[in-house]
Amino acid sequence: MPGKPLLPSREEALPGRAQSLTVSAKHAVSGNAMLPPFPEGMQMAIFGMGCFWGAERMFWKLPGVFSTQVGYAGGFTPNPTYKEICTGMQQEEDVGTQYRSVIHTFGAQQRDAVLKSKAMYQQELAKRQLGPITTEIQAAGEFYYAEDYHQQYLHKTPKGYCGQKGTGVACPIRPAAAEES
Known part of the structure; x- marks a missing residue:
């Protein structure tokens, strides 16, 4: 496929809907809440990693x-359906720009942690002559x-x-507690 596929512009995007899609209130694996409010002190993170089914399973086990x-x-x-977001990029069997790799951060502290882990992981990949x-x-x-x-599919x-x-x-990230001691 020539060149990197581009996301649709705001003008090209589908209109979506004002109403959120309905999801279960409880997580099918943990039984914890699926919808806010979440317990005080919890942080949120958004990871785009290709197949969201496998990424979700990886995270719910952590x-x-x-x-x-x-x-x-x-x-x-707003509030798209799966069929509405399908476009032309591909990872393995999965097709669409929705399968690109992205980390959406909440604030400077998360951004800095992501950049630090990216640099450390890139060093490990380079040792193995990976791109x-x-x-x-x-x-x-x-x-x-x-x-x-799709939830806990x-x-x-x-x-x-x-x-x-x-x-x-593996990414050689040390837990935050180890860095503080």
Whole structure:
């Protein structure tokens, strides 16, 4: 495919809808809340990592993660459906600019942590002669929940497809507690 596919402009974007898509109130795996308000002190993060089913499963297994939701961010269409966001980019079997790699940060502290981890991970990739990180880093904007059937899909559909494979290279990030001591 020649060149990098571009996101639709605000003028080209579909109109979407004012009403949010309906999702379950409780997480199918953890039983925790799917909708705000979340417990005080919780931080939010938005990661675009290709197949959101596999990314969500990876995160819901991590210690300290309260709840996971899949959806859409970084575009212009409010409350889009999956069919509305499908365009022409591809990762494995998945097609559309919605599959690009992006981290949406909430504030300077998260942005700085992301940039630090990106630099550290790039060093590890370089040691294995793997290419540059192409993940975009942007300030978080609106997040729109995907349809309820997409939420915790690989829990609800154990034989569901996800082609996420990763690089096999671990990122050498130390926990924040270790950095403070």
